[in-house]
Structures are given as C-alpha cells and as structure tokens.
Amino acid sequence: MKLALLSESLVDETALRVLVAAVVGRPLKFASPGFRARGWPHVMQLLPAVLRHLHFNTDADALVVVADSDDTAVHTARHEAPGYFHPQCRLCQLRAVHRQTVKNLAPARGREQVLRAVGVAVPAIEAWYLCGREAAVTEAAWIEGRETGRAPYTRAQLKLRVYGTDRPSLPHAIACALREVERQRHDPRRLEHDFPGFAFLAADLRAVPNIH
Amino acid sequence: MIASIAFRNFKALRSTRVALAPFNLVIGPNGSGKTSLIEAVMRLKTLSKLPVAEGEPRQKSGGPEIEFTFNAPHDGLTARLGCISDSVCDTLRISPAHAPGWPALRADLGGLRSYALQHEAMAGGARRDDGAELSPSGHNLAAVLAHLRDAAPAEYAALTAELLRIVPEFVGLEVRERAGEVDFGLRLAEGGTVPADELSQGSLYLVAVLALAFDPEPPCVLCIEEIDRGFHPRSLREVRDALYRLSHPQAHGLSRRPVQIITTSHSPYFIDLFRDHPDEVIISEKHGRAAQFARLSDRADLADLLGGSTLGDLWFSGILGGVPEER
Structure with missing residues (x-):
C-alpha cells in the first residue's frame, strides 16, 4: 500500500502523514518527495497532471x-x-477533477485508477491542528460565524495560535504542527467529529482496499 | 529605521515616495528603480560619514533630490541628499539642523550594508583577517565564517546546524586556514569534502545568506539584490525565513534590534511567500522612463484577486502592475 500526497507546504505534508496514519491505524508508505502546490488555484491546476503521473509512472x-x-x-x-456538485465547494471541485481525470485513463500497473482521499480544512489546516486544544475552534463554529456575519476567528489568528507568531520559521512551524497533531495520533475521532472536512478524508482513506 | 524615501528626478524615479516597513520586497521590471532605491540608501550611508552641509543648497533647481525620514527615536529628523547628477550626490542636509539625535542616527547609518552576492567571488579563498563583515559581493565569505567560528561560536554552531538541516546531503561545514588564507567546504555524508569552488551556486548563496542571518552584530539596514538567485523554488521559504530572522527577531526568539530588510526579486515563487504579508511587498511600476513605487497592500481588491490565483501568478500576469512595457 503506497500513498502520494499533494499539499501546499512541507508543514502540511508532515502533519498530514501523521493524521493519515492515525486514520488507517498503522504507518504507511508515502511517495517521496511529496507533490507541492502553491496555493489553492495551483492545487486544481496540478491535480490532473499529478493523477496522470501517479497512474502511469508509479x-x-x-x-x-x-x-x-x-x-x-x-x-x-x-x-x-448523488450527482450533486457545488461550484464554490472545494471538496466538490477536487472530487470532480479526480473523477473527470481518471475516467479517461486506461488501466495501468494492474489497477483501474489511482484512488483519491480528499479533505478540506475549514477554514485552514491550522484549525485541525487546534482540535482538542481549543474547543471553540470547529467547523460548525466557522459555519455559524459565516451565517451570522461574525467570524469566530480569522485564518491569521489560527496561525498565530498554532505557531505563536505570524512569521514562523519552517522548522518551528513543523514542530508546532507535529506537537498539535500528536493529540490525534491514537484516536482521530474528535477531529472527525469537529471537522467533517477531515471526516470525508478519513472516509475516503478507509475505502481504499487493503489499507488496514 | 528608515520610514520613507522620497525621490525627485533621480534616475527613473522622477517623483515618487516609498514608505518602508521592517521587511521590504521590491518587485518590478528591469529599469524600474529597484536598484536605484538601494543605491539611494547606500549614498545616504556614504554622505552620513561626511560633515553635514549647511546653508542654501547649491544644486541647480530641478536636480536630483532624495529625502529620507526615519522611525522613532529619530522620527522628527529628515535627511536630504543633494545631487549634481544621477551619479553624483555630494551633499547631505538634515532637518532640523543640529538635531541632537543626529550623531546616534549617523552612527547607525554608517553600518548600512548592501549586497549583490556573486557566486564566483564567494567560491574563492580570502585573507584570514578580512572577516569582520561580509563584503558586498561576498568575496570574503570564507574569512567571515572563520571570524564567526572564533568570535561567536554559538552563532557559528547555529548557522552550521541550520545549513545542514537545509542541505541534508552535507554533515559538516569546514573552514580551513593556511598561511593567512582561509577557505571553506562542506563535508559530505558519504565522506569527503566539497570545496567552495566546487559547490553549487545555490549552496554558496545559501551559506552567504545564513552568514548574514547569523551575524551577531547585524547592521540596522540590509539591502540584498536578487535574493532568489541560485535557489530552487522549494528552498525559497528557507531564504525568506533567514531574512525574517533579521527583520523579525522576536518571531525567532531573539531579543536583539530588528534589521530593516530591503530586497529585490524577479521570482514569482518567492513572491508567493508573501501572500499573508502583502504589506511587505513594494511594486515598482515603470511608465516610459519614469517609475513609481506602490505598496501591494494598498490594492483594495487584493483579497478577492488572491481567491483565484497565487500572488506570484498575479504579478506575472500584469494584474498587479510591475511588469515590462510592451510595444
């Protein structure tokens, strides 16, 4: 069983490896180095190429x-x-790009397609890091804030709470992220409960044959 | 340190003013005044060492002028450079005249530094006694490392640890002395040492940037041209972090005075790193032969634009300005 990871930074990638292993319940082999995108629009641009590469070359x-x-x-x-697609929802968008890309690829390397495990952190991955430490940081709180026009926190505030500064060095950011996800290492259910965007990722992972 | 610089008829900078933050990334096309901005700062350094001019300026009306203001504790002070031409600035006037804070400010200005690092220069050896301060081209990098090793072993150890973390194929930094000369190399994990003149350009630039970042006595203002030069795009975060160590020491657990950074880049990948801090980006825009500066954070629709693109791509596209003119 081998997974590949497409993320926006080395910090995210390092923490996600821990979280993915927490869901699966065992250490996993990851393609290295991980694929890196420069922000959201770049994730969408890169995804078809990454999928094609993984399918035919790995x-x-x-x-x-x-x-x-x-x-x-x-x-x-x-x-x-079934059949629902929200054009402003990034999870829907990522799934759609995966679906459209893999359906045109001929079987290769003994498999029909490269499966996907897609998650969206609301509003940023630092919210996942704070899960279990700050009870007020949840996906529900963010949605309620959007509905009432009063955001409970900003992305910058989340970063500050995780890293203690708005300009963390890379090693410091990685150390902080790893420290935070350590809480989820043995039981990610709280993270799945508070952040459905993570639960969708976890469900995708559990659906991968022979992953456990 | 420097709060703002106003230009009049100085090269392409005909009439523009730029407010400076602790960290300033200047982006724009060639010939749009990025280097002129740094040049102006270095002329202030040069002229601050000379006696302050008094009386009425003797420059012809309409000649080049550069005016600096400063942050606290020198916030009431203005320094004006008077120039005969674009290439010759020969007078410095301060206002108010005889300001009591001038001697202290002058001492700080004397330490301003500017770098246009050259890998060919950095790869060579240096005189052992030439290591107190990295030269503008970095030609004495080996001597600076030797000086740091002996004079500030804690900073040298921290620099080495940081270097080896970023380039894990190496396990040691070696500085070797012979008959008053010094050179350096990086020890490979599998054995053997790569001397400086065989290191990659990116490795040399990285060592130089780290030598600046771990300088125990950094200047109050540091200017670096083309900071992205030689680096893989994925390594640029480390470069930015090294500069932030200087400009925002408290974020790195350091208690020393911040160093004001003015740097330039043509790399969209480096510019991407400032998505969360657009206030640190200055766009130099060129129209014909005249250039002007603008803060990226002054752009009212920036947040909306960033929802659909990366900052580097926005700049490259021309949406943000700061791109070459085309016929």
Missing part, C-alpha cells in the same frame, strides 16, 4: 489531497447527494 494506490477552504462554501451532507 505504484501509488491513492492520492491524498488536502486544501484550505478559506472563505469558500463548506462541504455539507447535502453535497454528498
């Missing part, structure tokens, strides 16, 4: 993709209805 079984929602629509249970 033995990866699935691609893990995680993006921040920023201020876009949050993926809800309604979006899970």
Whole structure:
C-alpha cells in the first residue's frame, strides 16, 4: 500500500502523514518527495497532471489531497447527494477533477485508477491542528460565524495560535504542527467529529482496499 | 529605521515616495528603480560619514533630490541628499539642523550594508583577517565564517546546524586556514569534502545568506539584490525565513534590534511567500522612463484577486502592475 500526497507546504505534508496514519491505524508508505502546490488555484491546476503521473509512472494506490477552504462554501451532507456538485465547494471541485481525470485513463500497473482521499480544512489546516486544544475552534463554529456575519476567528489568528507568531520559521512551524497533531495520533475521532472536512478524508482513506 | 524615501528626478524615479516597513520586497521590471532605491540608501550611508552641509543648497533647481525620514527615536529628523547628477550626490542636509539625535542616527547609518552576492567571488579563498563583515559581493565569505567560528561560536554552531538541516546531503561545514588564507567546504555524508569552488551556486548563496542571518552584530539596514538567485523554488521559504530572522527577531526568539530588510526579486515563487504579508511587498511600476513605487497592500481588491490565483501568478500576469512595457 503506497500513498502520494499533494499539499501546499512541507508543514502540511508532515502533519498530514501523521493524521493519515492515525486514520488507517498503522504507518504507511508515502511517495517521496511529496507533490507541492502553491496555493489553492495551483492545487486544481496540478491535480490532473499529478493523477496522470501517479497512474502511469508509479505504484501509488491513492492520492491524498488536502486544501484550505478559506472563505469558500463548506462541504455539507447535502453535497454528498448523488450527482450533486457545488461550484464554490472545494471538496466538490477536487472530487470532480479526480473523477473527470481518471475516467479517461486506461488501466495501468494492474489497477483501474489511482484512488483519491480528499479533505478540506475549514477554514485552514491550522484549525485541525487546534482540535482538542481549543474547543471553540470547529467547523460548525466557522459555519455559524459565516451565517451570522461574525467570524469566530480569522485564518491569521489560527496561525498565530498554532505557531505563536505570524512569521514562523519552517522548522518551528513543523514542530508546532507535529506537537498539535500528536493529540490525534491514537484516536482521530474528535477531529472527525469537529471537522467533517477531515471526516470525508478519513472516509475516503478507509475505502481504499487493503489499507488496514 | 528608515520610514520613507522620497525621490525627485533621480534616475527613473522622477517623483515618487516609498514608505518602508521592517521587511521590504521590491518587485518590478528591469529599469524600474529597484536598484536605484538601494543605491539611494547606500549614498545616504556614504554622505552620513561626511560633515553635514549647511546653508542654501547649491544644486541647480530641478536636480536630483532624495529625502529620507526615519522611525522613532529619530522620527522628527529628515535627511536630504543633494545631487549634481544621477551619479553624483555630494551633499547631505538634515532637518532640523543640529538635531541632537543626529550623531546616534549617523552612527547607525554608517553600518548600512548592501549586497549583490556573486557566486564566483564567494567560491574563492580570502585573507584570514578580512572577516569582520561580509563584503558586498561576498568575496570574503570564507574569512567571515572563520571570524564567526572564533568570535561567536554559538552563532557559528547555529548557522552550521541550520545549513545542514537545509542541505541534508552535507554533515559538516569546514573552514580551513593556511598561511593567512582561509577557505571553506562542506563535508559530505558519504565522506569527503566539497570545496567552495566546487559547490553549487545555490549552496554558496545559501551559506552567504545564513552568514548574514547569523551575524551577531547585524547592521540596522540590509539591502540584498536578487535574493532568489541560485535557489530552487522549494528552498525559497528557507531564504525568506533567514531574512525574517533579521527583520523579525522576536518571531525567532531573539531579543536583539530588528534589521530593516530591503530586497529585490524577479521570482514569482518567492513572491508567493508573501501572500499573508502583502504589506511587505513594494511594486515598482515603470511608465516610459519614469517609475513609481506602490505598496501591494494598498490594492483594495487584493483579497478577492488572491481567491483565484497565487500572488506570484498575479504579478506575472500584469494584474498587479510591475511588469515590462510592451510595444
């Protein structure tokens, strides 16, 4: 079982490896180095090429993709209805790009397609890092804030709470992220409960054959 | 340190003013005044060492003028450079005249530094006694490392640790002395040492940037041209972090005075790193032969634009300005 990871930074990639292993319940082999995008629009631009590359040139079984929602629509249970697609929802968009890309690829390396495990952190991955430490930081709190026009926190505030500064060095940011995800290492259920955007990722991972 | 610089008829900078932050990334096309901005700062350094001019300016009306204002504790002070031509500035006037804060400010200005690092220069050896301060081209890098090793072992150890973290194929930094000369190399994990003149350009630039970042006595203002030069795009975050160590020491657990950074880049990948800090980006815009500066954060629609593109791509596209003119 081999996974590949497309993320926006080395910090995210390092933390996601821990979170993915927490969901699966065992250490996993990741394609290295990880694929890196320069922000959301770049994730969408790169995704088809990454999928094609993985499908034809590697033995990866699935691609893990995680993006921040920023201020876009949050993926809800309604979006899970068959055939539903929300054009402003990044989870819907990522799934659609995966679907459209892999359906045109001929089978290769003994598999029909590279599977996907897609998550969207609301509003940013630092919110996931704070799960279990700050009870007020949840996806529900963010949605409620959007509905009432009073955001409970900003992305900059989340970063400050995780890193203690708005200009963390790379090693410091990685150390902080790893310290925070350590809480989820043995039981990610709280993270899945508070952040459905992570639960969708976890569900995708559990659906990958032979992952456990 | 420097709060603002106003230009009049100085090269392409006909009439423009730029407010400076602790960290300033200047982006724009060739010939749009990025280097002129740094040049102006260095002329202030040069003229601050000379006696302050008094009386009425003797420059012809309409000649080049550069005016500096400063942050606290020198916020009431103005320094004006008078120039005969674009290439000769020969007078410095301060206002108010005889300001009591001038001697202290002058001492700070004397330490301003500017770099246009050259890998060919950095790859060579240096005189052992030439290591107190990295030269503008970095030609004495080996001597600076030797000086740091002996005079500030803690900073040298921190520099080495940081270097080896960023380039893990190496396990040691070696500085070797012979008969008053010094050179350096990087020890490979599998054995053997790569001497400086065989190191990659990017490795040399990285060592130089780290030598600046871990300088125990940094200047109050540091200017670096083309900071992205030689680096892989994925390594640029480390370069930015090294500069932030200087400009925002408190964010790195350091208690020393911040160093004001003025740097330039043509790399969209480096510019991407300032998405969360657009206030640190200055766009130099050229129209015909005249250039002007603008703060990226002054752009009212920036947040909306960033929802659909990266900062570097926005700049490259021309949406943000700061691109070459085309016929």
